[in-house]
Amino acid sequence: MEFPEEVLRAVGAGAVWSSDHEGLSGDVWKAGSSYVKRAGVDERERLLWLGEHFEMPSIKAFADGWLVLANVGAPSLASADPLVAATVMGTTLRSLHALPIDSCPFDARVAVVLEKARRNVEAGLVDPDDFDDDNLGATPSELLERLVATAPPDEDLVVAHGDFCPPNVLHRPDGSTVLIDVSRLGVSDRHRDLALAHRELGEEAAAAFDRAYGLTPRPERLAWYRLLDEFF
Incomplete structure (x- = not known):
């Protein structure tokens, strides 16, 4: 899997990547203290809007259909x-x-x-x-x-x-x-x-x-x- 440079920078050079985590599919990866997932502009806009009212994962990067979200440290x-x-x-x-x-x-x-x-x-x-x-x-x-x-x-x-x-x-x-x-x-x-x-x-x-x-x-x-x- 190839990821945009902006995504790799947000995750960090030393991050360990894995797709073997609770609730994650092939298009969602855990990378260090971040989650990287396939997402469109629609999801990014909704995250930003709902974040004005509820706690939401912060967006660390968004590039070429990949969204990098901070790990909030809570299980589902x-x-x-x-x-x-x-x-x-x-x-x-x-x-x-x-x-x-x-x-x-x-x-x-x-x-x-x-x-x-x-x-x-x-x-x-x-x-x-x-x-x-x-x-x-x-x-x-x-x-x-x-x-x-x-x-x-x-x-x-x-x-x-x-x-x-x-x-x-x-x-x-x-x-x-x-x-x-x-x-x-x-x-x-x-x-x-x-x-x-x-x-x-x-x-x-x-x-x-x-x-x-x-x-x-x-x-x-x-x-x-x-x-x-x-x-x-």
Whole structure:
């Protein structure tokens, strides 16, 4: 893997590189005290904006589609006890969703995400082998038709993370949290986040999540936003 000079300078000449770390894929590397990941301008802009309201990993460099982030020194909730993870996630999400939507410059309303889903299908970026079990056997085009036909007529808008799941919430021993992987952040129905949290946590932990968040989700909205996630 070749990295831009700006990235290498930000990481440091003596950094040890590894992709064998919790929650990291082939496009995310740990390098010394930094993380290096594939990312577009969208994620960089969202990191900067959300950093005005929440603690976020600081950006050390951004060049040629590679983002260098400082290691905040906190593990993700992916390996935490599910009930602990659920409670922390519910409390954290309640704070995120309390941000005024007028302050957020990023749009992830239904019309916007439907158009992005359509472009992803047309570009061949939606893999039917990765669909949830109840959608296996459908083609991306068939699933898109279902998504459009069942789109909600109204939205309960908040500033949504867009990929709110345990690996994307870092949790320190003092109880503070740091959000990562915010490339989908934008003004959206709150159920976009609730749906993914429910899917990842399971039934028992999801109940604890709902108590911490302070709201009982609408099942039909959870189902639609889970369907939406198949396209991203």
